[in-house]
Amino acid sequence: MILKNKISIAILAAAMIGLGGCASSEDEEAKAVANQGVQALYANARESMAVGNYAQAAQTLSAIDSKYPFGAHSHQVQLDLIFSYYKVGKPDQALATIDRFVRLNPNHADVDYAYFMRGVTNMELDNNLFQEMLGVDRSDRDPSKSREAFEDFRRLIQKYPNSKYATDASERMLHIKNRLASYEIAVARYYMRRQAYVAAANRGRYVIENFPDTTQVQPALEIMVSSYNQLNLTELKQNTMRTLRLNYPDSEFLD
Structure with missing residues (x-):
């Protein structure tokens, strides 16, 4: 024993x-890393990004940003940190870094990239993973982040119309318009179920007036026709029917 x-x-x-x-x-090992110069640390971060290890890159870039906030690489470190945070699914940190960069460097040559990434990050916040995975329509969810993204892209195009990100931003704005229009249609259909026909018709008209270049115009017109019919507003119904017939002759509401 x-x-x-x-x-x-x-x-x-x-x-x-x-x-x-x-x-x-x-x-x-930690001390050795901490004692590395900014050049070596930044080289490590770039190597991590190159192989897709954005978590490690973000960690290293954050350390550089804290230790050398005004160094020669400080601006590029922050821009790389924005992208790394975005890639690892840390949108709040990405947005905070973007806002700090824009506030401190409003005239930087790459500030248009910061605006672009702000829009992209807000779009990502609006995405619903389960919707994408399961094919569930959740167009009725709060679109506030999409509205923020739309404003980010609008600001980018307004301030920097010749930016290399302007075309991509414009395409994303069209996607966001469809998202916002879909939300309005979802709300209008809710009002229809509640027999709130005036509110439903107003939502449909809002889509026609504000999102005429989206795929939601047809359902907006159909909701308006149905609402006016329920409200016995014959003239408004007939006018809307003419518009529907002219643009969507195959609509079932024309039968």
């Missing part, structure tokens, strides 16, 4: 020494 206890104690002591050695090794 005594022999067994001595063996157990020896094994435990060896294990503790080993753990201590590992901890010491890790501490030394």
Whole structure:
């Protein structure tokens, strides 16, 4: 029994020494990284980005940003950090870094990129993973982040019409318009179910007036026709029917 206890104690002591050695090794490695110059740290971060390890890149870039906030690489570090945060699904950190960059560097040559990434990040916040995975229509969810993204892209195009990101931003704005129009249609259909026909017709008209270049114009007209019919507003119904017939002759509401 005594022999067994001595063996157990020896094994435990060896294990503790080993753990201590590992901890010491890790501490030394951390210190070595911390003692690297900004050039070496930034090279490591860029290498991590190149192989798609954005989590490691974000960690290293954040360390550089904290330790060398006004260094020669500070602007590019922040821009890379924005992208790395976006790639690893940390939109709040990305937005905070974007806002700080724009506030401190309003005239920087790459500030248009910051505006663009703000729009892209807000679009990502509006996305619903489960909707994409399961094909569930959730167009009725709050579109506030899409509205923010739309404003980000609008500001980019207004301030920097010749930016290399302007074309992409315009295409994304069209996508967002469809998203916002879909939300209005979802709300209008809710009002229809509640027999709130005036509210439903107003939502339909809002889509026609504000999103005429989207795919939601036809359902908007159909909701208006149905609402006016329920409200016995014959003239408004007939006018809307003419517009519907002219643009969507295959609509079932024309039967």
